[in-house]
Amino acid sequence: MKNVNAKPTLTRTLIKGGAFEGHPFRLVDVGARAGYSHQWNHLGKAAEVLGFEPDREECARLNAAEHEVRFRCLPIALDSRRRQRPFFINTMNTAGSGFFPARSRMGLRFSPGPAAVDPATYRKSQEAAPPRPIQALLMDTDSFDAVAAEEEIKSVDFFKIDAEGAELDILEGAESFLSGNGALGLEVEVSFMPIRQCPLFYEIYNHLALRGYLLYDLDAFHYSRGALPTPVAWDHRNHEGKRILGPTIAGQLGHGDALFFRDLIDERFAPSSDADWRRVLKAACLFDLYGLTDCAVELLVYYWDGLEGRLGLTLEKVLDAAVPAPHTGRMSHAEYTRLYAETVGRMDV
Numbered sequence: 001m002k003n004v005n006a007k008p009t010l011t012r013t014l015i016k017g018g019a020f021e022g023h024p025f026r027l028v029d030v031g032a033r034a035g036y037s038h039q040w041n042h043l044g045k046a047a048e049v050l051g052f053e054p055d056r057e058e059c060a061r062l063n064a065a066e067h068e069v070r071f072r073c074l075p076i077a078l079d080s081r082r083r084q085r086p087f088f089i090n091t092m093n094t095a096g097s098g099f100f101p102a103r104s105r106m107g108l109r110f111s112p113g114p115a116a117v118d119p120a121t122y123r124k125s126q127e128a129a130p131p132r133p134i135q136a137l138l139m140d141t142d143s144f145d146a147v148a149a150e151e152e153i154k155s156v157d158f159f160k161i162d163a164e165g166a167e168l169d170i171l172e173g174a175e176s177f178l179s180g181n182g183a184l185g186l187e188v189e190v191s192f193m194p195i196r197q198c199p200l201f202y203e204i205y206n207h208l209a210l211r212g213y214l215l216y217d218l219d220a221f222h223y224s225r226g227a228l229p230t231p232v233a234w235d236h237r238n239h240e241g242k243r244i245l246g247p248t249i250a251g252q253l254g255h256g257d258a259l260f261f262r263d264l265i266d267e268r269f270a271p272s273s274d275a276d277w278r279r280v281l282k283a284a285c286l287f288d289l290y291g292l293t294d295c296a297v298e299l300l301v302y303y304w305d306g307l308e309g310r311l312g313l314t315l316e317k318v319l320d321a322a323v324p325a326p327h328t329g330r331m332s333h334a335e336y337t338r339l340y341a342e343t344v345g346r347m348d349v
Contacts, residue, residue, distance in 0.1 A: 001187065001219045001257050003291035004039050009328055010293055011042055011285045013321035017313040019285070020046040023278040024070070026155055028144070030078055030170055031162035033058050033095060037187075039289045041068040050153070052078050054087075054139065074151075078163070079141030080172040087139040093238035098164030099139075100198035107195055109225060110245075116226035143173030156182065157282050162189040162257075165198030171207055178211045184283045185261040186213065187290075192253040193223070201258065212267065213260040216292060224251030259290060265302050277306055288322070297322045 005011075014020075025047040029036045032051030040047050051073035053059040059075040079085070079099075090096040108125060115121050147153075156177045161167045167188050177183050186208065190201040205215065224230040229248065236246030247254065264283055271277045280303045287296035297319065300307065304315055311318075319333035327336055339347050 001217060001259060001290065003217055003219075004037075005289055005291045005293065007325065007328070008039075008042050008285075008288045008293075010288045010296060010318070010322040013313065013318060014281060014285060014311070015043070015046055017311040017318075019281040019311060020278065023275060023282075024048050025157050025282060025285075026050070026153075027158045027160070028052070028156050029160045030144075031160075031164075031189075032062060032073055035062060035065075036067075036069070036071060037160060042289060043285070044068055045070060050074070052076055074147070076147060077139050077141045078144050078147070078170045078173060079166065080143060080169040082140075082142045082146060084138050084140055086136040089135040089137070091135060093244060095239060096164060098166060098196075098198075099169070100165035100196045101136075102196055103194065106193075110195075110223050110251075112226040112229040112245075122227075144170065145173055145176045148177070157184050157279075158286060159183050159186040159188075161186065164189075165191065165196045168199040168204055168207060171204070178208075178213075180212060180262075180267065184279070185216075185259065185286050185290075188258050188260065189255065190258045191255045192220075193255070195254065201256075204258070208260050212262055214263055215258060216261050216295070217259040217290065218256055220256040221247035221254050222249070222251040223254040224248040261286070261292075261295075264299065271303070271306055274310070277303070277310055280307065281310075293322050293324065 025040075025043050027036075027040060027047060027049045029049055029051045032053040033055065036049045036051060040049055047069040049067075049069050049071045051059070051062060051071065053062065053073055054075060054077035056075040059073040062071070062073040077087070085099055087099055088097060088101045090102075105126060115125055159174070159177075161170050163170055167190070171178065171188075188204055188208075190204050191198060192201050194200065221233065230250045231248060232245065233247045233249050236244055238244045261283070264280065269276075269280070271280060280299060284296040284299045287293065287299065300318060301315075308315070316333070323329075323331060323333055323336045331339070
């Protein structure tokens with residue numbers, strides 16, 4: 001996500017203070033093709049990342065590679081339950097393959113070319129859009145709850161789910177890990193536009209909201225109509241390295257990455273064990289890693305009375321480590337907040 005913290009000084013300070021000794025981060029990356037998210041490297045060996053990638057060759061490649069975290073990948077396609085279902089191959093970009101086929105007629109509306117601005121042909125092309133040839137294979141799937149039972153996974157701190165439309169199915173299959181004592185947060189790919197035959201953003205939002213998760217951040221990607229295409233947002237390429245169309249700098253909201261967290265303060269989370277206190281520290285680090293350091297500081301201050309004896313740190317040192325760039329290391333938290341008040345939040349103007 002674009003707001004990921006490239007220099008999470010607070011997280012590094014907490015790790016050095018012994019925040020996670022004997023209590024590693026447990027992170028699940030569903031759709032681990034090309035590797036896990038780089039922000040987890042800041043956690044080093046304090047992180048255990050479990051990846052899921054149904055492409056066995058890619059999964060084997062990931063397992064053979066060296067990683068800064070403790071990482072392993074399982075060649076399993078996650079779902080709401082154990083079953084067989086058709087998996088549709090996107091021959092133009094295999095990374096876009098999944099359980100939900102594209103709606104070809106909808107996709108044509110975003111294809112630039114002469115036909116997009118020819119009144120004589122455009123309406124006809126929309127009313128009788130030929131379906132794209134779809135290559136499909138039957139794939140065995142399983143739920144995360146079932147895999148967790150087999151792998152003896154007792155807890156998960158964070159989920160990242162990018163599964164080309166199958167995100168809601170995967171969430172339904174991880175119900176045991178989405179309770180009040182379950183995962184602290186999730187990063188989930190979401191669809192706003194019905195370009196696939198898959199659930200849309202509001203369905204995922206409602207599913208997680210009912211389980212106590214709040215939306216904290218959203219990366220949104222747009223697609224312009226073929227009748228007046230705008231430049232692509234980045235150099236989008238397929239599995240062969242060839243240039244292909246992708247999100248554009250303007251246009252209709254197409255898809256995005258949504259970040260959800262539990263609000264431990266609002267839930268009145270009351271730690272009663274050392275593991276519970278470590279849970280607070282993990283939540284703070286997750287906030288910091290995703291550029292929500294203000295939320296991390298609020299959490300640490302609220303729970304400091306119980307955290308102080310578990311860290312070889314003073315509150316002053318923790319707060320100073322959280323001062324945002326470009327002021328990190330240049331002023332204390334007290335100086336920063338005083339300057340903020342004096343300038344009414346316009347300290348960089």
